[in-house]
Amino acid sequence: MPHSPFTFRCLPLACLLCMLLLNIGVCQAQVQDSTQTDSTKQNFNTRVIENLKELSKRKTIMGKLMKALLDFDRADEEVYGLDAELIRKEYEKHNYKIVRRIDILTLDVFGYSINDTSKVPDTFLEKAGNSLHVKTGRGLIRNKLLFEKMKPLEPLALVESERLLRQTKYLLDARIIVNEETTTNDSVDVFVVTKDIFSLGGSGSYSPSSGRGRVTLRELNFLGQGHQIEGSYKFNMDRPRPWEAAAYYTVENIGKTYVSADLAYVDENYYKEKSLFLRRDFFSLNTKYAGAVGASWIDERILLPSTPEDTAARFGNVSYTRQDAWLGRALKFKSYNLGYDSRGRVILGARVINTNYTTTPTGNFQDNTLMLGSVGYSIRKYYKDRFIFGFGRTEDIPVGTLFTVTGGYQDGSIWDRKYFSTSLSFAKYGTNFGYLYGKAGYGSYIRDDRWEQGVLDVETMYITKLSERGNWKLRHYLLGRGTIGIDRHPEELLSINDDSGVRGFRSDLVRGTRRITFNYEANLYTPLSLLGFRLATFVFADVAWLSTGNQSSPFKESPYRSYGVGFRLRNEFLSFSTIQITLSYYPKLPPNDNLRDFRIYESSATHYDLRDFQFNRPGVADFY
Incomplete structure (x- = not known):
């Protein structure tokens, strides 16, 4: 078997300093355990930590390495309001009062506490780390708030503003508090406190055996004004270039319009894109209007159907320009209870997509204008928890229901046809139950009373409640997905690569039109810190069935599988991607592909994600 390359991350020098800060006790992202912890948990936690401490005291190479890398004396910060629905009852009595004053406090990265604002940096390294970072401007925070000075306080405005701040990429956490001491019967004073992350960061990888590597740099909060810049470069690739x-x-x-601008430039071997979009999402429960307008220029090489004799993938070139615009309007139901605002919304949306091809590999591509209209019903709310995907920071858990129906008409240069789709999704969450998500959707074009390019998509995900034993925390993740293509074009093919089914699996020859996948993972969050990065370990198993043809069942083919173990390192104070090293075993491999049974590889992406119930633009059902 060929030797498996080991890949490692390269970090900018300025951020290495920030890593060292956490090793002296700066990082405080985890919740302090209750004094009510039973003796069994305490004994387990103490026994493991003490054994590791004893190993680190030995004058061996391993002992010295453990002493240099592991931090056993972390001071954890207490976090308030967890496991609670974001609509907090104590705020209901303040609805429709006049906001008399808004005080905003923005905290730097190191040495400060969002729950204890009297805490300040007291070491040279903490102060040095903060000097490398430009703190977020208060005006930027003010523009995120859904309430204004000298105006009535709308229901949900406080909790929704806190959620929006917390989900901002350059903020670690946020709290919005009503000053009860100065509150009157008709007015309130509000205090807003936010804590930054170190916004300059990146990631990279390098394989010594092949010389192949990647470097990514990003700035999430340029000069404290919220501008986000990211660039990546890959080199020594085994590709045509x-x-x-x-x-x-x-x-x-931009301003306080909640309109954002996105500019992208991608120059890859098989995909090139230049695009510019202005967008406004349904960012809050109370948002009335959303929409976007933009244009893109795309050149790509798509995979063509393979035969059993193929030893290399066959590709075709596609080039096109696209103009895209949509507009949405949310309608809420009347509520006669001033202390409660209904979360249910009816959303209407319309979209126009104009596509013009300059290069096509087959006759299944045509210049066209697609007009879509949709109606949806959305109920969404949020809970707070930790250790879902983060390593101790507060996370917002979306739950609710989203039902949509979409219809449209495609005016093409060769043929015209209609479009229809519908989908239903839901999620439930409880501290003693965990998180359960389900979705089912179907979409298809209709031409001459014949349904074509259809797709049936189903998905379910379950995340168990957090199990704790001392400072060790465990969650299980289960994900099942099915994508069934119905009368798809021959060049429209599904893969099982990475997030599409089997993590770490990469093959251009394994393609099909019907796919079923199941994924399992157990994630153990440890109390250990490696160079200031929180450490988690995991085991996983992936199974994927794939078939070709509109009538064949995926289960008639033997599945592709992967089994593995790995660890993740994450620093919530920095903008680095999660560092992940995985050892995987693949019992079945395609006969004509140069793959290995065992692989050690790095990744910065997680295999799971929470689905929001925010209504997005009307669109065609995805098939990828």
């Missing part, structure tokens, strides 16, 4: 590059620029919430 040895390098690839990409750059992205985003300006969030």
Whole structure:
């Protein structure tokens, strides 16, 4: 078996300093355990930590390495309001009062506490780390708030503003508090406190055996004004051209319009894109209007159907330009209870997509204008929890229901046809139950009373409640997905690569039109810190069935599988991607592909994600 390359991350020098800060006790992202912890848990936690401490005291190479890398004496910060629905009852009595005053406090990265604002940096390294970072401007925070000075306080405005701040990429956490001491019968004073992350960061990888690597740099909060810049470069690639590059620029919430601008430039071997979009999402429960307008220029090489004799993938070139615009309007039901605002919304949306091809590999591509209209019903709310995907920071858990029906008409240069789709999704969450998500959707074009290019999509995900034993925390993740293509074009093919089914699996020859996948993972969050990065370990198993043809069942084919173990490192104070190293075993491999049974590889992406119930633009059902 060929030797498996080991890949490692390269970090900018300035951020290495920030890593060292956490090793002296700066990082405080985890919740302090209750004094009510039973003796069994305490004994387990103490026994493991003490054994590791004893190993680190030995004068061996392993002992010295453990002493240098592991931090056993972390001071954890208490976090308030967890496991609670974001609509907090104590705020209901303040609805429709006049906001008399808004005080905003923005905290730097190191040495400060969002729950204890009297805490300040007291070491040279903490102060040095903060000097490398430009703190978020208060005006930027003010523009995120859904309430204004000298105006009535709308229901949900406080909790929705806190959620929007917390989900901002350059903020670690946020709290919005009503000053009860100065509150009157008709007015309130509001205090807003936010804590930054170190916005300059990146990631990288390098394989010594092949010389192949990747470097990514990003700035999430340029000069404290919220501008986000990211660039990546890949080199020594085994492709027709040895390098690839990409750059992205985003300006969030221009003024206080909640309109954002996205600019993208991608120059890869098989995909090239230049695009510019202005967008406004249904960012809050109370948002009335959303929409976007933009244009893109795309050149790509798509995979063509393979035969059993093929030893290399066959590709075709597609080039096109696209103009895209949509507008949505949310209608809420009347509520006669001033202390409660209904979360249910009816949303109407319309979209126009104009596509013009300059190069096509087959006759299944045509210039066209697609007009879509949709109606949806959305109920969404949020809970707070930790250790879902983060390593101790507060996370917002979306739950609710979203039902949509979409219809449209495609005016093409060769043929005209109609379009229809519908989907239903829901999620439930409880501290003693965990998180359950389900979705089912179907979409298809209709031409001459014949349904074509259809897709049936189903998905379910379950995340168990957090199990704790001392400072060790465990969650299980289960994900099942099915994508069934119905009368698809021959060049429209599904893969099982990475997030599409089997993590770490990469093959251009394994393609089909019907796919069923199941994924399992157990994630153990440890109390250990490695160079200031929180450490988690995991085991996983992936199974994927794939078939070709509109009538064949995926279960008639033997599945592709992967089993593995790995660890993740994450620093919530920095903008680095999660560092992940995985060892995987693949019992079945395609006969004509140069793959290995065992692989050690790095990744910065997680295999799971929470689905929001925010209504997006009307669109065609995805098939990828």
